[in-house]
Amino acid sequence: MADSEQQADPRPTAASAAEAPAALVAAAGRALVCTAEGEIVAPSPSAARNLLTAGPVLVAHAPFTARRLDAARPARHPGLFDALELFAFVRPAATCAPTPSGLARALGLEVPETLEDQALALHMAVQALLAEAARTSGEERAHVARLVRQMGKAGWAWAGPLLGALDEGAEAPPAERARNAFAVWEALPRWEDEAGRGAPGTAAVSGQEARDRLARLVGRAAEVRPTQAAYAETAAKAFAPRAMEGAPNVVLAEAGTGIGKTLGYLAPASVWAEKNDGAVWVSTYTKALQRQIDRELDRLYPDPREKRARAVVRKGRENYLCLLNYQEAVGRAATGGSDPVALGFVARWLVATRDGDVIGGDLPGWLPDLMGGAFSGLTDRRGECIYSACEHYRRCFIERTVRRARGADIVVANHALVMAQAALDALIDAPDEDGVSEARTRLVFDEGHHLFEAADSAFSACLSGLETAELRRWVRGAESRRRRGRGLETRLADLIAAIPEDRPREKAEGALRAARARAADLPGEGWTSRIREGTPAGPAETLLAGLMAHVRARSPEGAGLAQEAELRPLTDGLSEAADALATVLDDLAGNLRALSGALRARLTNEAETLDTAERTRLAAAARGLDRRAKVMLPTWISMLRGIDADPPEGAVDWVSVDPIGARALDVALRRHLLDPMAPFAVSVLAPAHGALITSATLRDRELDAAQDGNWVSAEARTGARHLPLPAIRASFTSPFDYGAETRVFIVTDVRRDEPAEVAAAYEALIRAAGGGTLGLFTAIRRLKAVHERIAPKLEGDGLPLYAQHVDAMDVGGLVDLFREEEDASLLGTDAVRDGVDVPGRALRLAVFDRVPWPRPDILHKARRAHFGRRTYDDMLVRLRLAQAFGRLIRRQGDRGVFVLLDAMTPSRLLTAFPPETPVARVGLAEAVGETRAFLHRHAGDLP
Template identity: 50%
Template sequence: MTAPPSLPDTAPALIARHGACSVLTPDGEILSLSPADVRRELRDWPAPVVIHAPATARRLDLPPPGQPTPWLDLLELFAFAMPAQTVPPTLRGLGRALDFPLARIENAEADLLLDMADDLLGRIARQRHGADGPMMAALAFKMRQMGWAWGDSVCHALGVGTAIPPEDLQPNDAIRVWRTLPKWEEAAPRPPPGPHPVTPAEARARLSEILGPDAQTRAGQADFADVATAAFAPRDRRGAPHMVLAEAGTGTGKTLGYIAPSSVWARRNDAAVWISTYTRHLQRQIESELSRLYPEPAIRREHVVIRKGRENYLCLLNMEESVNIALSRGSNAAGAMIGLCLIARWATASADGDLSGGDLPGWFGDLFGRGLLAGIADRRGECIHGACPHYQRCFVEHSIRRARTADLVIANHALVMSQAAWHALDGAGTGSEDNIPTRYVFDEGHHLMDAADSAFSTELSGLEAAELRRWLLGAEGARSRARGLKKRLDDLVVGMPQLETPLDAALLAAHALPAPGWSARLADARLTDAQDAPPPDPEVPPPQGELIDAAAEPVEPVLSNPTEALLHLLRQQALARTHGAPGGPQRGTVECDLHPVPAPLTEAARTLARALQRLSTPLRTLVDRLGERLEDDADMLDSVSRERIEAAIRSIRKRALARVDGWIAMLGAVGEGRSSEPGNTPQYIDFIRLDRREGQRPGERDVGLYRHWLDPTIPFSAVLAAPAHGLLVTSATLRDENGSEDEDEAERAWEAAEARSGVTHLPMPALRASLASPFDYRRQSRAFIITDVAHDDPASLAGAYRTLFEASGGGGLGLFTAISRLRDVHARLAGPLEAAGLPLYAQHVDPMDNATLVDIFRSERNSCLLGTDAMRDGVDVPGQALRLVVFERVPWPRPDILHRERRIHLSGGAPSRYDDRIARLRLRQAFGRLIRNESDRGVFVLLDRRTPSRLLSAFPAGVAVHRMGLAHAAREITRFLQTGDGTHDVPPT
């Protein structure tokens, strides 16, 4: 073939593989070279055409190519040519996205990459005279200036010369998309929902309409839609919602089953139904299912909206600041500028500006650095709302307003619970960003208790307290664009003593929170009188501590405020009450009980509580007086100022007051004695945790005091369920199926499901329903427990995964209960599997989000994927792309303090049965990844020979579980997957 005319005639191309790489040399010769040969040849070649340059470099054992990369990465070209479209970052994924015939993709050599480049450049050229042409030309010109490897080729395709005519869109204007994005407009408030129910017949009719006349009938799907209608009946009395617990086996089709009655009720009553998931991946999956209800994208956008937390979206003000910094640095910020140009291109095409799991490809951060995305997202809690010059073009505000008029809002458990909690505090007035729903559907309902545990817990840690200080005071001498509260309020308080005085008092009191450098100081700090000293001058940078060897001589005391003093004592207690080498650093997470509390810690807690009260009081005064200004100056405030004041009140309450009030309450209980003495059931569980967090330097660890509800479904029921009118909670694993036909056991399984869903705290009982999976698991699946693999030997574990993945010919999902073991196995496994033609990907190793890893796994039929909990739940990979699930050990609950207390007080006197139930539910979730449609065939393997037989009821009826050695199991797996036969000669155990 010949290279596209806009590419150099000598452009090489490279497909990196372990073992043998496919290479198109500058002379046009196709060779198969080892990675070592490729590394040697690349030194003398022009920039090669590749797919996913960072991953290619990793496979060749080369350092990252950097930014701007000298390599011609087809993913960068794809992002420019086809913005806001996702694609697996592989040869097969890109080929299928470009509509290349599958026959050309299979066993392709490196020359195919030049055909792909030609295709993408042709697509760019065809857009030259379209609506996007001027922007594309201006961005391409800028990117070429910055050294983009594709710059010359793209400019050639767009007909861009050595200069942009003055009458055309200029490059620095093209990147400023915040000037041209569409504005949102306010709509009239939506009236309260109507009272009209949905009948089972109407739900079934809507389901038939969605499925169409030619759809395959799923057993139980119409029955599920029928049952779900009970959640949409009018409420009989306040605080008593209609609650439906519907367990729907894998393959039932529950998504469309609840969409049918939800869409009928929403249209009939002119109100939204909020559909909540635990994972972001399922949010997008549900949205894709809704294309069957609303085939036209514009109509679907009107009726359906995805809602996430602000930190997931592009912040236009932060992007403006990033662009200005990159422009000021010129060529020194070339990589950042190229990435920002591609972000600008994406922003004009994006449906909602979602940077995390939306239509920005998940590999973008790997190409241009996670720091670039972090810098342009709203991750710092500094939104100034109406004061922002881009407020009316803000993606977050767009989604909030769309949700107010949508029929179906697809959210996540964390956002839904947070919103309900704030509404409970604020009522229907200031603080409500969305209309509060009356009808909810909780998919992945087995995670309700986990989500509530996270949403309603309290954490007083170094990182949390330091983050609050940064939010209040802004950057303190560091290179940061962090804006403090005074700067955000700006002209709202200037010249108004009644507002300036409490603000200044709060900012002064904020110096009681950890100062920059706190983590390093804690390692060797000694208790001093510093906690009683006046706060340091905010204009003087605090001393920057260094990491201290535990065996070195103590340095001078550096604790500078009461928070650091408390954190130091918490750290001492955690190290004293846990196991570890004397004088040596401990690895991983360290936890210990708060009680009994030493006297110095009690005094430090009281001192900090008083300091936090000095922060809380002026902040509360500021909020009250801002509210008074809304009333007193109502006739003088314009809409922007009113919006800013309301936003300021909301932000101070959410970001500061709620947090500080929780800390004060928790500190007040320190030293009061433990409520969980024998015979007493505590309301809260208080404990100390010491661990390392992402972004901390080696040797530094965060430490904190944590408070969790013993039963987090209590606040869930109070703030979300009770105010609602109807809730549908559904999952394939709501109950613990223990295989018993005893009616009392069945009743206990339902009661446990109700306890985890909060039903027991509501006045009305839930409607229970269980719909079986339509799959023939006896025919479609096999299950094995391997009896001769040492679970604590990484080499043996890696060998087992290799044997099993090769036996299945790929298509294997390896699940782990610990990230460290996953990484260890991946390091031993990647090379041999790649050499066998089975590409291996891994969560916590490959720097891509989970959705992208699953997309790769789904598109690469013979690839294998390693993952942890997130891959165990909510992953849908139908077909032969997933034909083997290997679990490294029984997924027992983590034996931490939280679990200890809950198994004592919530197990009904049977702690071991409590543990078994959790393990069985996790095994059921893992097995559920395997068979997703009636033509699937799959094998489940557990590498834990210690697996007790009482856990085997986790598997569906008809699945016989066989215990055998690894070699025997590998032969059985190959035979079953190739012929559908196997294990008939092996008696089940």
């Protein structure tokens, strides 16, 4: 409670305090209500659920609150006041942890410690936000009022309080009534074309230059870390001039947690970029690390304007809001086809966002959750862009980001984007979608331990119901009122009509008509029901229905909704169905190639007359056609034509049935490579001049020790072994004293297949640590069972427990909760294990329910046979354990305990932990006692 202004009534339009909504907060099995007068009451669960449904009530994250009350997601109503919605509106493009505590921290208020304090804090947060809104002035104030009125007509609860704070009436003045407050696109800045940058230079970066730049980045006041400087000097070797085509300078650098590898590689990367007028692409696996690197770049470019010019976060097109999609959604709002409240939040965010990144950018991750999926469809859909034909082209976030990346020194991307673009470049000798090839001569792969799985996804093939239905939509566009999409005719008709010669134009128009006709043989609306019921329509659905029957016949009984089966020997009818679909796809691919050829002919024949915008659009359209006609469809056709034969050497084929949402099922014919690092080395590494591949867990020490320290595991999982020249290898030991700062316990008397015993163990260990626990599970079912048993008891004692796949919030939001609340605990699976960076006491205990053995599916069994059977399994487990253990100690002063609830843990897996780490096999009671004693010695405030 900072100033008198924040003491104002949270509802300025209310006649009295009694009209202000009561604040409702909930934990598992418990709810509290705080009235506007400050009275705290504890309603029954049913009364709390009724209040949430009928209101008036003030909450933070209504769906999450409902889940804590074991209630259905509440529908929007005029009495449901969500403080997070108010925050997102008043502070667009800002975020906070989605709790009363997170709101208080973001607003500079006193952070609540108890559930009672949280309820009071909600009122204070609302007072602060409405006071902030009241200070809005000028044209922005008038626009905000117009926007609030339109959202209010759709039932948004905050419309009245906000209009009161703005001192505005509910009815718009006559002059404003025809103006659409959602139409904010005209206020966005336009980008301009710039001259090309040209090829970068080839000057090297010396070790001393890297050290000097690092010293500048860390600052004089920072502690001296000789290992970080040595790491930076080694990383500089990736920026040496290449000596031979196809033989990049590859550096494999394993850097233990705490080395400071981000600044360690940004130092030589930034020196190289400046000396050579080129871009270094820094690639990550997780969005969390992208955000972390973006923050570290503030050290390199402290001036925000300079940072914007020289550093860019680059993602796939599907991450960015499409202004044309937004405009179309605004147009549908009047007829009920779009949610005006969600559009109001988008309008506020659009004029404040840095780069229009909806997924992992500056749009709060919890806002789409609150809107119930109303944001879906606003991002760029695959292949739908009409480029320069779009009226928003010069304001497009994607186009602006692409052009900024061309002139940037540092481009922060992700493994999937880098691999997809490189793979396409290798197969299609044509410019990128924007008409200009991007040079990626210097690469840094952080989270290098994930390169194998990223390459596995990038270089695999999947002919599925979803993919073929998506191809039909891409060709034909929307075919019902419930769907949306722009087909080829919408995107290409005017480009084809502009072909000057009659015969080529007529051939292209015929290819377009033929492509639309052939696409009608692909799965249409309702295909999931038809294949499940055995009534397929068309050759694609016929094959999918046959594949589903094949899997059902070959899979074990009781395998659940998700099933898989080996493809061969085929069941009756599959060969004929595959051949029929191959004919359709072959014909479709031919027509798409004809269309691409016609567009490329215009690029060549009209080179002297085409303006830049038209060239860009033609090149982008041709590239999209080529992606499908020359890459995707030939792979599918090959799989179908060879369905009777063994797969190509080094490949694995199988069939899967996978759930889509709650009821529908997808069917897929899949092909993966045993070793996806071979094409990764050819299409990504070989064209580059230098690449640094780095991680805290790049190699498996046990396997490498058996091979005389030859880095066998690292070279296999990074693609380095497929290159003509050997990689430079370097290992940098973590500065942490794991012997003093950590303990590992393997519990020997808990039966891992007894849910009650596992749940009791989790509860006892969480209590011993006083919260601050990351619980890791290898199966969602077991996670849910443990949460159900222990959450009410722990939360009743002031130890909040959150869970992935249980709580109505995305993983990022749950991690924010965990990070913000020091005594909270979080249960999760792989996404939590690999993407959590929680320094300090908020994470002091990690518990694995069992050894994370790989799932023995068809692909894994084939790779296991290829890479060394038990040796391969053990390597994967050790890497997973090492990653999980690495979550514990993130900075100097951290202390942590790691517990495995699996008496069957083999000793050979324990080399996953640092050599000096004490490891003990103990009973649960001893593990609990030792955990409490160890953490208590270093914290002094645990029970």
